[in-house]
Structures are given as structure tokens and as C-alpha cells.
Amino acid sequence: MVQGIANWSTEQSREWLQSYVDDWVSFYRKHTGEGSVAEYIPQLATADPDALGITIIGRNGIKVSSGDVDLPFTIQSISKVISFIVACMDRGVSYMLDRVDVEPTGEAFNSIMHLEMKQVRKPLNPFVNAGAITVTSTLEGKTSDEKMESIFALLEKLLGYRPALNIDVYESERDSSMRNRAIGYYLLETGFLESDMNTTLETYFKQCSIEITVQDLARIGLILANDGEDVETNEEIIPRPIARITKALMLTCGMYDASGKFATYVGIPAKSGVSGGIIGAVPPRVREEVLPFMEGCGIGVYGPALDDNGNSVSGIRLLRHIASQWDLSIF
Numbered sequence: 001m002v003q004g005i006a007n008w009s010t011e012q013s014r015e016w017l018q019s020y021v022d023d024w025v026s027f028y029r030k031h032t033g034e035g036s037v038a039e040y041i042p043q044l045a046t047a048d049p050d051a052l053g054i055t056i057i058g059r060n061g062i063k064v065s066s067g068d069v070d071l072p073f074t075i076q077s078i079s080k081v082i083s084f085i086v087a088c089m090d091r092g093v094s095y096m097l098d099r100v101d102v103e104p105t106g107e108a109f110n111s112i113m114h115l116e117m118k119q120v121r122k123p124l125n126p127f128v129n130a131g132a133i134t135v136t137s138t139l140e141g142k143t144s145d146e147k148m149e150s151i152f153a154l155l156e157k158l159l160g161y162r163p164a165l166n167i168d169v170y171e172s173e174r175d176s177s178m179r180n181r182a183i184g185y186y187l188l189e190t191g192f193l194e195s196d197m198n199t200t201l202e203t204y205f206k207q208c209s210i211e212i213t214v215q216d217l218a219r220i221g222l223i224l225a226n227d228g229e230d231v232e233t234n235e236e237i238i239p240r241p242i243a244r245i246t247k248a249l250m251l252t253c254g255m256y257d258a259s260g261k262f263a264t265y266v267g268i269p270a271k272s273g274v275s276g277g278i279i280g281a282v283p284p285r286v287r288e289e290v291l292p293f294m295e296g297c298g299i300g301v302y303g304p305a306l307d308d309n310g311n312s313v314s315g316i317r318l319l320r321h322i323a324s325q326w327d328l329s330i331f
């Protein structure tokens, strides 16, 4: 484990952390060949399978960025974190938790098995597609563009700029959306949707196609780590109870059917997407020794080669290594 320095907030220590992360990124880039890029959305299949990049931003202002950090990618399922927060802020937490549960499924992200087989009263969590599409149906607005407005408004507050849609990915996603349409029809039949099904699905495809960078993910992760407050201005961007529920869901359901392993071996609230992005929120932690990013940090990772669970194969290995070296686990 990396330790033995009195203060990890100086420029010299930043350079030291940077050289560690540079080494780790080059090492784990070799593992990208163990996964493959998502192909069920044709446009995602054009990503460079060997790409790997990471940005870590600390509450102490230290930022470390390494690898392919300038490659934009679509947010995909990480948008489910944003839409859930927006819905909770607009509708209230209890309204939303009456409509989606907070239980892990242990199933693939696009499974509806539990809904059908267990006859549950509501989708099991907002990060599986059935739950996410239900959440999207609660967003305010009649058209998909109106519904997207509240997502963009929150992203603008979190990032300081308004990200754009990747139209090619949006069209590709919309045109290859058989499974999500099946989920949409199931939710319609069971009465879970609060808006027109086509408008809801169109909004869902758009939210997944927002283009971001690892730096953006690290910034959002940092605000979540800081219980919803901007670390620089102290402005509350996400109400604390909503930030906390979101982190609990990220820890228990954020990496789909690999969430238990990720919680065990990495131990930080995180959420993945099929384009290869991962957002991590590392809260402040108490340790006897002085460690990097003890005051908390946000992490953004991009590595489009995925494992069987749909999570970035080298991104997870890289995060696991950093978490063990710097003792980032919340446990």
C-alpha cells in the first residue's frame, strides 16, 4: 500500500501520484484484450477497444489524469444516476421509492425476469433498465426534449457546461432497441409508466447518448462524495439525502450483477455504462496512516472493452488496484 508521506496535497505528491497512475494505466491497458466492446448498439462497436483513461479529482484540489482522458464517450447507464437524482429532486424521494425499489437484482441490466417471475410491486432498482425507464417516465415534460431539459439542467450545474448528445449513438441505440421496447411494453402493461411509452423510451435513448469525458465523471463523483455539495463553492447541487441514497444504490446495484464483487474487492460507490465508462464516488475516510485522497475524491474511468457483465474489463482492474494501493474502500 502507498503510504509514508505526511501530506498528499502538495504539488510534489501530486507528481508522485501521477507517476504511479501512469504506470498502472500502462499496465492495465494490456488487459483490454480480455474484453470486447459492446456490439448490440452498432455505433458503440466503433470504439477503440484498447483505450483506457482515468481522472481522479480530490476534495483537496489534487487532480490526476492518465491515459485516454480526452476521448469523449456516451454516458449510457451512468445517466441512470442523473435521471434518478433529477426525479427525486423534482418529485420527492418517497414518491420515487414508491415507484422503484432499492434492491439489487443479481441479474443483467436489461433483464425483466424479477418483474415477471416474482410479480414484484415495482422494478427492483433505478439502475436496471426496467427501473431506469420507469424513472425516466416520471421526468417532467410532455416531449422527450422537454424531459431531457431537466437532465441537462442538472448536468450543467454539476459540470459547469451543457454536454451535447451524440446523435449517431442516439440513432443507433433507437434503431437497435428491441429489448428496451420489450421492457417498455411490459412496463406499460403493468401500469408502471407515467408518460407515453414512446416518449419515455426516446428520452431514455437520448439520456444514454449524452457525451461526456472521464473528467466530467470525476467531477460528478466528487460532488456525490461530498454529499451533493460543490467542493469549491459549497453550493448544494444535490440535496444530501438524495446524494446518500444514490451512493447506497451505486454501491449495491451500480455494477449490475457484479455489484457484490465490486463492493467486496473495490469497495466504493460506482456506476458503469456499456460504452466503458465508470463513475466512482469516494467519501472521506478515517485511517490511522496518511493516505492519498483521504478527504474523498471523484473518479472517472473509460475503457470500452467490457467483461461479461457489461463493465469495463481493464477499468475494473485498474480501480481495484488503485483502491487497494490507496485503501479507498469505504469499509
Ligand code: DON
Binding pocket: 075, 076, 077, 078, 109, 110, 129, 173, 180, 208, 256, 272, 273, 274, 275, 309, 310, 311
Ligand atoms: O439500455 C441500454 O441498452 C443502454 N443504452 C444502456 C445500458 C448500459 O449502459 C448498461 N450498462 N452496463
